[in-house]
Amino acid sequence: MFFSIIIPTYNRLPILQKCLQALESQHLTDDKVEGYEIIVVDDGSIDETLTWLSNFKTNLPHVKTLIQSHQGAAAARNLGVNHAQGDTIIFIDSDLVVTEKFLQAHADALVTGKAKLGSDRVFTYGWVINTANFENPTTEPYKITDFSAAYFATGNVAIAKKWLVEAGLFDTRFQLYGWEDLELGVRLKKLGLKLIKCPEAVGYHWHPPFNLNQIPQLIDKEIERGRMGIVFYQKHPTWDVRMMIQMTFLHRLLWGILSLGGNLNEKTMKPLLQWLINLGKPQLALEIARIFLNWYNVQGVYAAYQEMKQIEQVKS
Incomplete structure (x- = not known):
């Protein structure tokens, strides 16, 4: 399979840098993953995101950049899907830092899930561990508050592109904060897709300490x-x-x-x-x-x- 990792971003350059560097350091142990691309969709950032992506593109060989006016995450993800070369889409947020086994773990879980269920109507969801540790986000342990019962959430999910297209992608009426991914999940569930939990695909969701x-x-x-x-x-x-x-x-x-x-x-x-x-x-x-x-x-x-x-x- 070929992965297209789609990352909408808006004014998050410092943590986006860590996010992309982690994705460029993936360790693939077999031939399940033919290759991957990282599609960063800038949603009208007014920080130095675009300048940094341009200046450091030689250090980010998998990264492709798309630009849109500030329309929200739903429109940004749709733009990414429409330009994706991969047969399998991974959605993460730009404040997520993954481990080096992230892609391999999703690939393993997808293959195993399809074989177990005898169907390709599956998608995988990895762990999202919340952390306020910017310097070393991947040192944060899993906590009970990190548990999610969501059926489909874009914080760390891998799914075949064809199912997203058949379901109709994200509804761009969700321009403000919240629910665009869970609403798409309702439509995916109607198509009979099954959720496969993939705790080995770990992402560390960084946010600044509360004040x-x-x-x-x-x-x-x-x-x-x-x-x-x-x-x-x-x-x-x-x-x-x-x-x-x-x-x-x-x-x-x-x-x-x-x-x-x-x-x-x-x-x-x-x-x-x-x-x-x-x-x-x-x-x-x-x-x-x-x-x-x-x-x-x-x-x-x-x-x-x-x-x-x-x-x-x-x-x-």
């Missing part, structure tokens, strides 16, 4: 995720989707109670969060902050849902 300055952006992301959740629900109005996007009475009740109706928020919890950060526990502070972040998400879902209903009433 209070990140909170406004995190709140905006949760509101965006809520809005995109309604786009998801419009396409697939099922109970499963309502559960995923937190558009149920149970979610409203849960996060309403935990946040005391929104009274536990970024302002009232600031002293506690800063105290935890000062103690060297930024990850714990972030997990506690998710109380009000999830409340913002639920509020965003229902606000977008009301907007949708109003638009439908006007049209009718």
Whole structure:
């Protein structure tokens, strides 16, 4: 098989450098992988991403660069797929640093999965381990919080290009944060594709240590995720989707109670969060902050849902 690794990126040059260097250092132990290309889709970056890619292209022999205006990850991934030479696509994010066995592990799991199931309707999903260690991201151990029950997520997944094309690629209406990959997963599941877990294909997802300055952006992301959740629900109005996007009475009740109706928020919890950060526990502070972040998400879902209903009433 020939892999096309598609990486959308937007203003992430420092970690993108580590991401690409790791992909250029793959150790292939047999002939399952005929070759690979790395397609970086720049989504309108305004940092030095394009300059660096141009200046260091001799050190990045597998890398091809595509450019688009800032349209979001869904459009960027579609552009990458449309230019891909490989029969098998791997999606990762530009803040993921993989091990040298990454490609071989996906190849082994795909071959084994096809043989076991007697079908090529399979795709593989590797481990994604979250880390705030920029210097040595691959030293982070796997944690219970790294577990994902997602059926199809683009953080670390390998799938035959033909199934993406048959499913219709990503829906570019998902221009804000969230859900474009899980929505495509619903369509892939309808095609009968089976998920093969591949823990040997490890990627380390880097993010800076949590601090209070990140909170406004995190709140905006949760509101965006809520809005995109309604786009998801419009396409697939099922109970499963309502559960995923937190558009149920149970979610409203849960996060309403935990946040005391929104009274536990970024302002009232600031002293506690800063105290935890000062103690060297930024990850714990972030997990506690998710109380009000999830409340913002639920509020965003229902606000977008009301907007949708109003638009439908006007049209009718």
